[in-house]
Amino acid sequence: MEFQIPNFAPAAAEIFVAAMALVLLMVAAFARPGGGRCAAFWVSQATLLVAAVLSLPVDWSAGVWETLRSSEGGIGMWLLSWLASGKVTFTFGLSFLSDPLGGMLKSLVCLAVMAVLLYGRRYLNDRKLESPEYYVVAICATLGMLVLISASSLLTIYMGLELLSLSSYALVAVDRDNPRATEAAMKYFVLGALASGLLLYGISMVYGATGTLDIIEVARGLYEQQVNRTVLLFGLVFVVAGVAFKLGVVPFHMWIPDVYHGAPTSVTLLISTAPKLAAFAMAFRLLALGMWDLAPQWQKMLMIAAVASIVLGNLAAIAQTNLKRMLAYSGISHMGFMLLGLMAAKGSPHDLFNAYASSLFYVVIYVLTTLASFGILLMMSREGFEAENIDDFRGLNRRNSWWAAMMAIVMFSTAGLPFFVGFFSKFFVLQAVLSAGHLSLAVVAVLMSLVGAFYYLRVVKVMYFDEPVDDTPVRASRGFGLVLSSNVLAVAVLGIMPGWLMNFCVLVLRSSFG
């Protein structure tokens, strides 16, 4: 047998990030103690920026000007279709896949991690936690997410997942003298290891039933009905459990509040944002791609998980006085909402893309708003003071009306109020749910949104209606303030113009599965 050199191009972003992680290690080892932190920060930012560009799902070979001239619908539409013009390519056998969906998610992951590192920098500095190693581990976590998104074999999925998880455990424990953080890391590790085990067990079942690890082959086997469905169904349950853990939906949500609360806020920001994009890709590849013919089964499971998450997440969030915990529970309910979109996929191709696109839209918007909400928490914190209780926001409007307005926008958006984009993400999912004929689910979802509005409004209430308890001015460095403000304003602007993003989500899905 002749040895063939595989096509490395589809994995360019991953290979680049992996190489840069090693470079960062060198920086950590050889730079001067003070300068190393700074250098590591900027090297990581540059790495992520390059990786974001590398993973753009663009067909670079197509002549830009020719397509521009022949495009219809103006420059905006052309830009969108150009951004989604990448080809679907498999490499390393069938175990690695590059397609527009993956490209879009990978670029977003890189951008999200860039924001995470920027927002968290001052916070880490104030707590003497910033070290080059922090950036090395964060970059490794990013690499895990990228691999997870591109994986098209059960083993690659597992590899990406483990890289992501192990890095996250380490990051949660980065403040090693803090008992709460260590406890959180321990909990995260034990539960995470259990979930990995479940997933691996499920994978072995799938392998046993189909005789292959490649997702495409699994799907083909199912389609041609050459597999033992009972074993496969059994495996499916464990696979769904693994996915549910990573997304943090009921009943695999237990780690979320403790870890979000215990971890340093900058790490909470990391684990609550970008990995959700990767987990969406994982859910999508495993379920929608690999097990499409078992859709009635997994959709039922997702439905139960989704409804339970929406109900439990929203109800438990009411009782929280700690904002990080509240956002954790609200995150559980949001992931439930996102699953509603996934489980509503049935019927004609148009309805299918509609449902998946609403789900994709939801998760992208969730990441955008969560970056903003934890970002504001990070900005409010200062040396020796953790802004994490709702009461810490008391009277913010009197202390600094700009940031009060920013936080209010984020809260209104997460509550799903219009003119903010959170409304449209909920609206699109509801639309998909209703077109799949689940009227009662939609009613439950909106009633729980009402409960959600109650606790988001409470944050607005303490900011605007209460007197401030401490008068320390709220300060952000210029770059941080600017990026964070534009992050929040993006939430507002997308609320006025949500159409193009939805179009883009549909386009990406279509060109991935056209």
Added chain:
Amino acid sequence: MTVPYLSLAIWLPIFGGLLTLFAGKDRNAPVARIIALLTALAGFLITIPLYTGFDTTQANMQFLEVHPWIQYFNISYALGVDGISMPFVILNSFITIFVVIAGWEVIQEKVAQYLAAFLIMSGLTNGIFSALDGVLFYVFFEAALIPMYLIIGIWGGPNRVYAALKFFLYTLLGSLLMLVAFIYLFQHSGGSFSILDWHAAPLSMREQSWIFFAFLASFAVKVPMWPVHTWLPDAHVEAPTGGSVVLAAIALKLGAYGFLRFSLPIVPDASQYFAPLMITLSLIAVIYIGFVALVQTDMKKLVAYSSISHMGFATLGFFMFNQLGIEGALVQMISHGFVSGAMFLCIGVLYDRVHSRQIADYGGVVNTMPKFAAFFLLFAMANAGLPATSGFVGEFMVVLGAVKYNFWIGFAAATTLILGAAYTLWMYKRVVFGPVGNHHVAELKDINGREFLFLAVLALCVLGFGLYPLPLTEVMHATVDELLRHVANSKL
């Protein structure tokens, strides 16, 4: 090129509000006040062409503006007004001027935010009245909650936090169910969010009933109808004067408008079928809430209950399905906008001086504030429905319509003329007449030029529409005719 008057009516106040927010910090409150006043005036002037350019012979939507918004779901930025909505756009822009003036010296804290909230609210409300796309309507409908929540919560009375939250959650509950109904309609009208397409969508009786109740949940809370009215007294009492004026004059009309724009034309059969229910609820509001108003000891609460009672009249008029009833209800709503706004402004004048809303804290105000007492009397009479004031015209038309529909309903509705007079005039007597009650009243100063100006303008409106309501009824005529024709055609 045609001028997009409706877009201007929506976005001018909103951008003016944002400008106020950025221009006026607490240090330079005067700048904020002047920008806000200019914006409010410009916002009103821009709506005048809507009246002068309105073709009263047509029932169609006029001043149409249609642009695609979210093409993937066929959602468009579609605006237009007909004889039902056009008066409300003008009323809203008009009242905004008074709100800005009413807070001129009274609000000293976070002035820019206060004024900006009202201006943005005004723009959003114009959006609600002129939206012709379901999603656009919903977006304005719900977004308007945010400024009102902040207004009550920041500048309100002692129990403001509770009131603000109650207001918000009550109204949100209703509108979320309406959203589900909207999406359902989208899927059953061939993928369109256009309200006019929904008017034509065929629906079975079962579907109509569900949709009717989803709409009812939203609009009944907004009106508010008995028994979901309990947020209103709380919100009114705690809100600052401007907030009460906007709530009474504008926000309450949104629910009633929703019935006319959505419930009646989209689910005509269910509307007819459930009309007895609606009439019963309306009569309970008119009579029972009238009695409740009688026993109030707080002036603002009294006027709040009287608003519920008056709005009961409006919903009563709608569900009798005759020309007199619907037109009377619309006239009643416009008139109530002026009268209740003026009543709250009058109470605000007293509150600014004495800082009490309790009737018992006053007495003999006429001795120290004669000019004020005269204006207050006129508005109290209008609230009671005295002929020659605008309050009379609407009530009389609705009563006539009700008698046509069923004598006893008309009889019951007419008791409001007695009840309304009883609670309003009794309050007036206790506050204004008699000997000077206490030293606060003895130290009262009569209204200043600013207060005289806004009370005088409102008095002119109340008298003007009372003596000559034709300009108001003639713009509605064609639209109401068409609506009734549409409702009479069964969708089944």
